[in-house]
Amino acid sequence: AQSVAQPEDQVNVAEGNPLTVKCTYSVSGNPYLFWYVQYPNRGLQFLLKYITGDNLVKGSYGFEAEFNKSQTSFHLKKPSALVSDSALYFCAVRDRGTYKYIFGTGTRLKVLA
Amino acid sequence: DTGVSQNPRHKITKRGQNVTFRCDPISEHNRLYWYRQTLGQGPEFLTYFQNEAQLEKSRLLSDRFSAERPKGSFSTLEIQRTEQGDSAMYLCASSPAEGFGNTIYFGEGSWLTVV
Numbered sequence: 001a002q003s004v005a006q007p008e009d010q011v012n013v014a015e016g017n018p019l020t021v022k023c024t025y026s027v028s029g030n031p032y033l034f035w036y037v038q039y040p041n042r043g044l045q046f047l048l049k050y051i052t053g054d055n056l057v058k059g060s061y062g063f064e065a066e067f068n069k070s071q072t073s074f075h076l077k078k079p080s081a082l083v084s085d086s087a088l089y090f091c092a093v094r095d096r097g098t099y100k101y102i103f104g105t106g107t108r109l110k111v112l113a
Numbered sequence: 114d115t116g117v118s119q120n121p122r123h124k125i126t127k128r129g130q131n132v133t134f135r136c137d138p139i140s141e142h143n144r145l146y147w148y149r150q151t152l153g154q155g156p157e158f159l160t161y162f163q164n165e166a167q168l169e170k171s172r173l174l175s176d177r178f179s180a181e182r183p184k185g186s187f188s189t190l191e192i193q194r195t196e197q198g199d200s201a202m203y204l205c206a207s208s209p210a211e212g213f214g215n216t217i218y219f220g221e222g223s224w225l226t227v228v
Binding site: 004032034036041042043044045046049051090094098099100101102103104105106 | 119146148153155156157158204206215218219222224
């Protein structure tokens with residue numbers, strides 16, 4: 001069965017510092033991996049995805065993520081955090097054998113001015 | 114491209130009443146998904162459609178819940194005899210056919226409060 005773990009409920013970082021939001025996954029085959037962001041009372045917005053190819057993928061708003069197959073991880077990163085990055089971030093996985101996307105429990109990012 | 118549209122955005126209902134939510138996917142997206150999200154949790158998969166066919170349903174989708182997608186366009190999610198535990202945000206998402214990136218795009222969600 002597919003699963004996603006986001007081990008941190010909350011990550012605090014000072015504005016201008018690099019940020020990392022962690023995600024590990026479990027699938028039976030090769031995964032599709034995604035990051036989404038959610039602002040209060042809104043739906044989820046797509047940030048980036050890994051399908052195949054280069055392990056470092058770049059997405060919207062300066063975010064990037066690194067796919068590590070041996071560690072089954074897909075951590076979200078940004079070199080310099082902004083206060084406006086404060087939001088709820090979700091990692092998601094889809095096993096290539098299904099069409100179902102499984103989401104983690106979310107990590108709240110707080111960027112402090 | 115107008116995005117995924119969900120209506121109503123908010124619904125307050127009394128326990129025992131029926132409610133229906135509508136989702137209009139991005140045009141030409143043939144896959145449509147319903148998720149439920151409660152406070153502090155990630156979206157939980159409920160069901161998905163490929164065109165008009167409902168291909169998978171979660172065990173979370175009790176027999177009080179039914180989803181349809183007539184003609185493979187918009188979809189409705191109906192909850193019968195609502196319970197307080199049904200209070201949540203119901204999210205709809207759509208994606209294009211395989212080979213077009215596999216990203217699912219979400220609507221703004223429909224909040225349900227059962228009192």
